[in-house]
Amino acid sequence: MSITEPCDTVVDRPLDGMNSDEFDAVFTEVMPRLRRRLLTLTGNPHDADDLLQDTYVRLSRRARGRTLASQQHPYAYVSATALNLLRDSWQRPSRRESATDRLPEPGWDGGVERCEARCAALALLALLSPKEAAAVILVDLEGLSHDAAGERLGAHRGTVQRNRMRGLAKMRAALADTRPRDRA
Template sequence: MGAGHAAVLLCELLPVLRRRASFMASSQTAEDAVQSACVKLLNNSAALVRHPNPQAYALRAVATAVYDLRRRQGRETAVAELPDAPVDDCAIELCEADWEAARLLSLLSPGQAHAVRLVDIEGHSIDRAAEILGVHRGTVSRARDRGLRRLRGEISFGGCHTGATARAFT
């Protein structure tokens, strides 16, 4: 009785979950909520299988997912009309630099990525980064050095990976 049993159980409960979600939200939001709830339930399949009433547990997960999606949608700001040109000339470049930095950090081990992010991107000192991560400053320094070495090997200065990202790691 593990993840396989939970997957079978969720397949049986899926029509009930979709019906409940459709009562609570629009069709697209309901589908998103059911998918989000199923992912969460499968990630914690042991709790679903052990629960005395798995259907009630799954329905509560769907209700929570609907509330989360509504709250997230409530924070979104509607824009009447998109401008033809960006208001700030470097806004697109900054966004692309953030994406490229995230892509490059995903190539590193978690420790290296945290060290590089905290010290080189967020501007913390090595001591402060060590305090945040709960490790010795030497561990942060070593992880940062190894991460920067790996990033320098990944960046191609003549290609499309130039600009703010390249300058940040040189």
């Protein structure tokens, strides 16, 4: 093969205009060589693997968006990206993870858990009659007394208590049906 002939390997294809599968093939081709280089630079296999993953994530986003510039030498481009990420981590040590003896604080889930709890509560309340649901909502969720709930509903205190107890019993039974049973 002469110098002017194009090489048939995947590595010499330009990255511009590739779909994500083609980009993955190119990255897989250069990955072992790049990992060895990053291992030499970082001195730690874990840091090298993290950097390799960060490089893949950054470039794959650009490949999927087809904003990755055309490259004659993909290894050089991927290597430069990895080195820029490494330099970034050196300049901003706050971005690096550090080992501690403390557990991390619980993270914010974006309100997903609260939304799931609300949906579950609404599903349970939908199983109840309107009177039972009203009694449960007013007494257990709103915090009203049985007397105050009875005034709002135009019912006697005992009726509110009875509807509330029936409603809670139905909700407990529904929850018991959905929980997995332990087989001993």
